Amino acid sequence: MSKASIMWFRQDLRQDDNHAFYEAVKQSEKLLCVYIYAPGELKEGALGAASKVWLHHSLKVFQEALAEKSIELHLFESESTLGTLKKLCKEHNIEKVFWNRLYEPAIVERDKKIKAELKGAGIQAESFGGHLLWEPWDVKNKSGHPYLVYTPFWRECMRSHSLRELKAAPKLSTIKSFKVPCDRLDDLALLPSREWKDSMMESWHVGEEQVRKRTKSFISKHLKDYSELRNHPNVDGTSQISMALHFGELSVRRVWDWVESSKAPAPACEVFLKELTWREFAQHLLFHFPHMPKRPLKSEFAKFSWSKNKKYLQAWQKGMTGYPIVDAGMRQLWQTGWMHNRVRMIVASFLIKDLFLSWQQGERWFWDTLVDADLASNSMGWQWCAGSGADAAPFFRIFNPTLQGERFDSQGEYVRRWVPELSKLPKKWIHKPWLADKKILEKINLSLGKDYPLPIVDHSAAREKALSEYKNLSKK
């Protein structure tokens, strides 16, 4: 039993199944809850603009939820988390600091240092597993190395790794709370002046309570059709829990439990649990290969000579490439901070293999604009598309944006929703407007090249070029 402790909240803004919080409440008489915003320490993991907006709202809701139980969540903007923690410990006679572990390289390094320094200063420090299903150092192949291929990773997790015990939300009625001077939420300046910040959040559920409802309703209504409907961008067939998993409003372990105890057929459950395990795989990869966000995991790809065409990059970012499914996705991303996963693969393939821009350019744009931006998932995903990652798609697997559109948005509804200038175009041409009859275009008063761009590159020519470039690379 410790008299006074700090609960250091990070990406675990929840009460349910929060091991560090559970133990902190159990082991302490008096508890100081803190969130420390120290962007300078995070390197390439420093939050993107959309993530900051999400964090702002998430912190607000979490503060309110704790306040209902008379617990204050103290916010601090800081240049040194260690400095802030040490100062608080000293000022308030703190005996122990609790937190849940994270696995990004810069954070791991910082937290190790913090733990050592606190212990050196005579303060106990204990970290807990809560962000993942399994610890990265526990899942290894027979020769003791981390897995580089997903399927064996999945099998190994299923075969030999049990899930940790779930923890209920701690009972807060008996714990004594501190109230100390701290920053206000607005002082953290997480909301940019960008105009999309309000409209962006309209699409999403924020906070533990709302996210729980949304997830449970997904499981009971949509999980049974997940394997099919998750591919159709205009259908509400995905769980949309990525952002809540990133900031920890939702425990992945808890979701796993809900899915396993759901009434959905076992094969549907498995498809979904495999997606949760892809997230896990990404986190483990980043832990073992800290350079994943910056450099190709397959080093031969470092020689690839990418284009630096700024106009192409801008056209892609703004959703003005002339390929409707690509543009719809990029505009959905800009307006809502989120893009359907099927479309993420399509726009990524397009950036890399049609425009020859490096996957890192795409990675950085997603990082800044996605509310669910996650260093591990994002860099793994981009490397997967580029063919340079672990268990990646072969480079020659090139998506044809027209065919992908026709297959997964067969009615063109997704395109019409996000690219309104094409909304009157008949289904037949919705994914290839440049082939539409002039008469039709005149009739709907659509002037290609003016109201909507002509394709900025020719897909089949770009495909040939990409393949020959790749061939050269593998020769060298």
Added chain:
DNA sequence: TGAAATGTTGGGGCG
């Protein structure tokens, strides 16, 4: 969680 090129098969039209 590709697409395109190439190969194979089999039904039907037709001399």
Added chain:
DNA sequence: ACGCCCCAACATTTC
């Protein structure tokens, strides 16, 4: 009735 061609449908290979 037969051979031939066409081509859609499907399978396999290649990038």
